[in-house]
Amino acid sequence: MELTVYLAGEIHSDWREQLKSKAAESGLPLTFVGPQENHDLSDAIGEKIIGSQPNNVTRDDAASGINNLRTQVLMQKADLVIALFGEKYKQWNTAMDASMALTLNKPLILIRPESLVHPLKELSNRANVTVETVDQALDVLHYIYQ
Template identity: 40%
Template sequence: MPLKIYLSGEIHTDWRERIIAGAEGLDVSFDSPVTDHAASDDCGVAILGAESDKFWHDHKGAKLNAIRTRRGIEAADVVVVRFGEKYKQWNAAFDAGYAAALGKSLIVLHGADHQHALKEVDAAALAVAETPEQVVQILTYVLTGALPG
């Protein structure tokens, strides 16, 4: 049975693709939120009807996205949460907290410039990586016991 990995967080870089490509050959499966920004933002109104108030527009979308996110995190063995450089990812912080509350194995991925801001999130994680390649090395080690090299 493959190790189920949920890839949460920023959607503006290729970090997911790098992890998936690097993990080729490992007994893993991946899931993630919808990474099409427009689809994610507009799913609620596209399915449930238009809203004139932006708050309710976003509220509908957030609730529909939460169905997918909760399912993915709950089904995962490992949750990887990426915090990017450009945007504040409040949803990523929420996903990390949810995964930690469920007792999921949590890997946090961010650059050194986020160390102070994410110190509480990092403290809940079992590993804090700076690159997608380090995440792949963690997964390889967990599944095979092999060190990089």
């Protein structure tokens, strides 16, 4: 049984590559999808498709509509969502993606450091599993196949 896993969360670290690499090394039959990781393309996609915008607000609005559509399509096709909250950046997109996963009734593994236990307590309570590291999330994936 092959599962499709949507990897939601911050795009500034290599956590996705770490998880994908470790999953491949261990032979897990997984396909990974996720947000557009090319930050410049993600920010510019609205103007690239519908043309120049008069200001940054409408530029962001045009891009967010297309990015939200992409996220929704890929997440609906996913069997499972892993959402990582890091400590370094504001995590608005991660919160939105985790909320969308719950709305779509997708199983959710939430990765968050100990320092974010309090601010993420309600979301952690709604996730199927909450862990602190990528390796722990990978252990959960392994368990599905045991």
